Amino acid sequence: MMRTGRWLAAVPMAALALATVYPLVFTTNVALKTRHEYVLDRFSPADSPQVDNLATAWGSVGMARYLTNSLVVVTCAVALLLVLGSMAGFALGRLRFRGSRTLYLGCLAALFVPFQVVMVPLARTMAALGLIDTRPGLVLAYVAQFLPFTIFLMASYYAHIPVEIVDAARIDGNTLFGVYRRIMLPIGVPALISVGILNALFCWNDVLIALLLMPSAENRTLMVGVTSLRGQYSDDIPTFAAGVLIAAVPVLLVYLFFQRHIVQGVTAGSTKG
Template sequence: MLNRGFSRWIIAAPMVLLAIATIYPLLFTLNVSQKTRQEYVLDRFGLTDTVGLDNFQAAWQGSGLGTYAVNSTIVTVGAVAALLVLGSMAGFAFSQLTFRGSNFMFLIVLSALLIPFQVIMVPFFRVLGTTGLLDTHLGLILAYTAQFLPFTVYLMTSYYSRIPHEIVEAARVDGSTTLGVYARLMLPLGRPALLSVGILNALFCWNDVLISLLVMQSQDNRTLMVGVTALRGQYSDNIPLFAAGVILAALPMLIIYLIFQKQITEGVTAGSTKG
């Protein structure tokens, strides 16, 4: 009994430390965002004496975060929609349909997961420049779709592989076409995985800085995270204002993750085992 309790502590202690290391920066940033500039200079790590929304209001109105948030919303919604449609179709094809070269094509998709964006950054930039998609919402949507599609296909293929082939064959016997099986059967059955992968991709797109900074070159087309990064230079002498901007940028995705964290976990782990 004693050994069992000790073993639990051995496992729990690192998890507690990891949780503290994750939560503390958020609490520290929130605390700094409540301070005045003078209060921060005099005491950076102490608890704030004031609580209010002045810094948040100043960061939102004085630095164009509202425009950046609209850009991020457009790009994130467009990219996630494309990823869910293409990823679910490919997952259905790789897991339930039999065609020549399917295994080889799936290996190519998996190999794309191993290629960091920095490796393809230069040819990627040239292709967007040649096609006239630089500094456009469509260009960034296509960039996110290409970057995160391998992960989406892998997750959806793993999930759909758990569905017995007999169900698909029964739908075909009833007269459903391949597209009908996908729309009427696979999409409803894949709802948990679609929800989880959609939220994960939304987090990836919303929090991205590198790809957005490369594609969106004009200030008016910046996404929210790029705009917040620019705040560090704009308000280098007013760190509380910068901290308020960071909180505003992270808040939407943080709320979504807290609401759907159970569904995300269930959707991701559902495809990890078969049977």
């Protein structure tokens, strides 16, 4: 009976895994084909695998420039999110002051506001400040969009830290900032790693915000660049597949090496400790 139950669970999970892996395998196979091979048979293995399409996508198409833009923007955005989110999370999760509950509920409510609701006011504000088509403008937009999520996770994590730790640090003469810097920040490193990875994935995979705020081809992020390839290379699917593969590899590596931290970030605050 137990073996039957295992098979009933294993079969759909294997089917789900196959459905997840097959698109990546198919894209890799197409990226290694010539245009002629793809037209003749798109599903068969490449007769003579080659990297010409990858080189074209990387150099001529501009994927290298798009990758650089994404790396700079995502790194700066995640750094700001971790600093601001950890400080606000400590204040809202561990301290009690007038209006703290209201601020926490406000951050929680912001999670339910879709970006489409605020994108027109955001674009007008960015244009008025001269931040359209600039990396700082996109960084600030990412921080504004994902800061409530970061605060929520960090506040949930810090809320389970015993209050006696904060009291003991204050008795030893630490200021609130000293408690945060010397005590709470080191304790919160596991949560910071998890939320940092999640925010990096959110920013990296974003298309809508980057497309709205970075209209020029020179400043496109990687995902926007891949989206633009669909129109430019609609008759050259192998080159388009090569661009998709280049964009997918960094995300895939993050998932493979940091999957444990990603799970911890998703479940942060659901259990004590």
